[in-house]
Amino acid sequence: MRKTSLDTVYELAKKDPRVVFIGSDLGPDTLKQMKAEFPNRFFMEGISEANVVGLAAGMALEGKIPYINTITTFLSRRACEQMVLDMCLHNVNVRLLGSGGGLVYAPLGPTHLAIEDIAITRAMPNMTVVAPCDANEMKRIMLQTVDYQGPMYIRIAKGGDPIVSVESNLCKIGEPIVMRKGKDALIVTTGITLKLGLEAAEQLKTSKNLEVGVLHVHTLKPLNERLMREAFAAVPAIVAIEEHTVIGGLGSSVAEIIAEAGFDKPKKFKRIGIPDVFPDQYGSQATLMKRYDITTENLIATISGWL
């Protein structure tokens, strides 16, 4: 997914002279071709995220479209104020490509785990927040970023994630995708949890003949609340699943919409995500997701328990 996003920056740079790439201190061959072809639009600015985001905002005020890539916690945590003020207050077209969204850097420990990046970025006025589910969806979204107005945060997953997105679905920034329809319950996903949602819905169909829908929210902000309300209205039970703290991310967004919708009948609702803790183990993304029950099995058990 990271490779796709960076390859697409190069592709966009070939078409549009406004496109600029800025890294902090990335691998030695990052965007080698782009650097060779457009040396004056390729920047590697060192471990200085506040400066990187600030100077990108300066370039964007001047009409450029800078794409920044680095480890995502060093943006959402370290350069938080530059994101709020330099990017969002000026409302400029800087694109942050945050590597290692969620639990990807499990072996590296809590300093590198982006467990609250969505909550942080979602609270920034003007910011668009996107978490694609796989490389194909990343590509579809990246291609829209040149003409999209305003600052963006794009969360990059591990890489090599199984392809679960479907090309024939309309993928438009800001519009959730109905991946599967179902009247009995709805699973709401973002990022790589789409795969878990699809697996759970299929298994619930096979084993219990339940019709479980899957709504994929690749854009966490802005949310198409009308479409989401309609999807929630059609089912008695909803589970939101994310590779993120349960505070302030997808589950919170869904809860806010349900709470304000004024449905006639109360909904069964659960957030599945990382509890309010710093992950205390290393291992892998998969082992940490299992530790916090961000799994297909937990989706199945939750929905089965209700129905």
Next chain:
Amino acid sequence: MTPTINPNETNPRIAPQTIKLDARSKQLRRTIIDTFAAGKRGHVASAFSLVEILRVLYDDVLNINPKQPRAEDRDRCILSKGHGCIALYAILADKGFFPKEELNHFCKPEGILGGHPEYGKVPGVEASTGSLGHGLPIGIGFALRARMDKLPFRTYVVMGDGECGEGSVWEAALSAGKHKLSNLTVIVDYNRLMSYGSTDDVTGLEPFLDKWRSFGFAAVDVNGHDIEQLRSVLKNGPLDSNKPTAILCHTIKGKGVSFTENNLSWHHKTGVTEEELKNLYAELGNNS
């Protein structure tokens, strides 16, 4: 009463206390007081120390046209110490970027002039500042864009000395030095006073000039209230054609009025009395 402290430079070449203000400098300070009085609050002393720096930039140095504040070839000037904005508002109004009448709405709900300057609201303001340490990275973005598109404009970033405690300033200084941004000039209002006390006690900036030099800047210090010194150093482009420029301006916080000079209680003043306003105008002379 907060005690005054005197951190002034003693070297006669750059001693800011030796300068007597001329009519234009007094007039701009009166405008600052008019604005401050309208908003009933403001960083008066921080603005007074900036007046000659901004005056020389806007009168003699910047390639700007107030009627076309977004012209592509204009020089860019960012006031990174956004709290000094009343001085910027005074000079922008004087130049005609917006009607002087707007100064009467400083900090009011209907006004465009807040306690920190905002891009998009105030014609002539190139970046929203207020939280310190943001202007230099943004200015580097401007300067890099000029280089990318082979445009001749220069970027000036006016900073506070206390602001230089922010890490982002030195991240940006490394970057400007690495890129040899000769189209960038950093101007530091070195009045040596912060909110709590002296920069020596609170932050510890010295050897300040050497710091800029060691980060790859061509750097000099000048008397920040001496119009001729400022013109001479600012009008001649980069100090070194292969380096960014840094100009340390020795100034007096609150310069121009006896009781605001080096007086910490005037850093951010609220609750000004009629008596104080009368005394401010008395020292600055009548508007004429």
